[in-house]
Amino acid sequence: MNQSMQGKIVVITGGTGGIGKQTAIGLARLGATVVITGRDRGRGEAAADEIRQASGQVQVDLRLADLEQQAEVRRLAAEIMTSYPRIDMLINNVGYLGAERRVTVDGIETTFAVNALTPLLLTELLREPLGASQGRVINVTGGMPRGPLDLGNLQSEQRFVGMESYSHAKLALMALSYEQAQRLNGTGITLNVAYPGGAATAMTAGISPAMVPGWMHPFWPLFGLIMSNASPERAARSSIYLASSPEVAGVTGTYFNTNSRRSAWPKPVLDRELRLKLWKRSWELLGGSAEIVDDRHRSLLADTV
Numbered sequence: 001m002n003q004s005m006q007g008k009i010v011v012i013t014g015g016t017g018g019i020g021k022q023t024a025i026g027l028a029r030l031g032a033t034v035v036i037t038g039r040d041r042g043r044g045e046a047a048a049d050e051i052r053q054a055s056g057q058v059q060v061d062l063r064l065a066d067l068e069q070q071a072e073v074r075r076l077a078a079e080i081m082t083s084y085p086r087i088d089m090l091i092n093n094v095g096y097l098g099a100e101r102r103v104t105v106d107g108i109e110t111t112f113a114v115n116a117l118t119p120l121l122l123t124e125l126l127r128e129p130l131g132a133s134q135g136r137v138i139n140v141t142g143g144m145p146r147g148p149l150d151l152g153n154l155q156s157e158q159r160f161v162g163m164e165s166y167s168h169a170k171l172a173l174m175a176l177s178y179e180q181a182q183r184l185n186g187t188g189i190t191l192n193v194a195y196p197g198g199a200a201t202a203m204t205a206g207i208s209p210a211m212v213p214g215w216m217h218p219f220w221p222l223f224g225l226i227m228s229n230a231s232p233e234r235a236a237r238s239s240i241y242l243a244s245s246p247e248v249a250g251v252t253g254t255y256f257n258t259n260s261r262r263s264a265w266p267k268p269v270l271d272r273e274l275r276l277k278l279w280k281r282s283w284e285l286l287g288g289s290a291e292i293v294d295d296r297h298r299s300l301l302a303d304t305v
């Protein structure tokens with residue numbers, strides 16, 4: 001059951017298309033003010049209009065930022081905080097699945113940067129407004145995030161296959177989410193992970209056989225057929241549920257599957273030593289451009305192995 005979201009402020013990264021846009025429509029229909037992000041003004045304004053029309057909610061706020069760049073994540077967070085002293089929900093929805101290994105302006109492999117580091121950083125930067133309203137953070141996972149989690153190939157240094165690297169980065173996101181949820185205990189902020197399930201979106205339209213491991217090639221036509229028919233509205237349900245349902249008030253550090261049911265974490269997520277190594281490495285990679293490399297950043301690195 002979802003409850004009214006009247007008066008709630010929801011930030012959704014990547015709300016201008018795909019699953020994020022459907023999440024925005026669903027939450028706006030419940031009465032929430034939605035802040036969506038994207039990279040392109042034209043596409044973003046068209047999406048904001050569509051969300052207003054589909055939901056009847058006029059409070060749709062578009063913010064532009066390229067979330068593969070750390071400086072842009074920081075600028076977006078600062079901008080949001082100036083406008084909203086409190087945020088009720090942050091849905092880290094933006095993901096990235098590429099055909100080739102590529103590094104960002106920060107020198108970090110893009111799949112790992114966007115899927116794992118960006119949600120970690122944005123959540124940390126928005127702690128104050130989230131804490132002001134006992135906010136909920138929802139991180140969106142995807143792919144086949146089972147394991148192992150290989151710290152030696154975190155940025156696909158050894159091997160890059162689009163779908164494998166994407167699944168690995170989502171597994172890293174899940175381990176970081178688990179750790180971040182523990183560290184947010186006592187702040188009133190909850191953090192959970194949602195698996196949306198397949199949907200026909202710009203991301204899936206861009207997948208080619210070269211981006212999936214060899215064992216998937218025989219199933220490729222079937223995969224394509226299933227994906228092209230899967231609805232983003234359906235895939236948005238898990239994020240909408242976690243953002244709005246009273247059933248999950250106070251629930252944190254939990255993984256929810258595509259049917260919004262509690263699910264077991266992949267094994268590597270529960271390996272504390274591995275998780276802490278990943279946590280430390282991630283904050284080191286986020287440290288290069290950090291204005292939060294101060295006591296707070298040092299404390300994020302503390303208590304790690």
Ligand SMILES: NC(=O)c1ccc[n+]([C@@H]2O[C@H](COP(=O)([O-])OP(=O)(O)OC[C@H]3O[C@@H](n4cnc5c(N)ncnc54)[C@H](OP(=O)(O)O)[C@@H]3O)[C@@H](O)[C@H]2O)c1
Pocket residue numbers: 013014015016017018019020037038039040043044065066067068092093094095096114140141142143195196197198199200201202203204
């Ligand atoms: N689709 C699936 O089958 C599936 C399955 C499992 C999990 N997921 C996960 O669900 C989430 C949403 O996926 P989706 O398929 O809806 O993706 P999508 O169609 O590629 O999402 C597009 C949205 O993300 C934004 N975006 C993309 N890259 C960005 C960047 N670097 N900076 C800022 N915004 C960016 C786009 O904004 P612009 O307007 O700038 O393009 C747009 O709003 C992802 O985390 C994905 O991994 C998807």
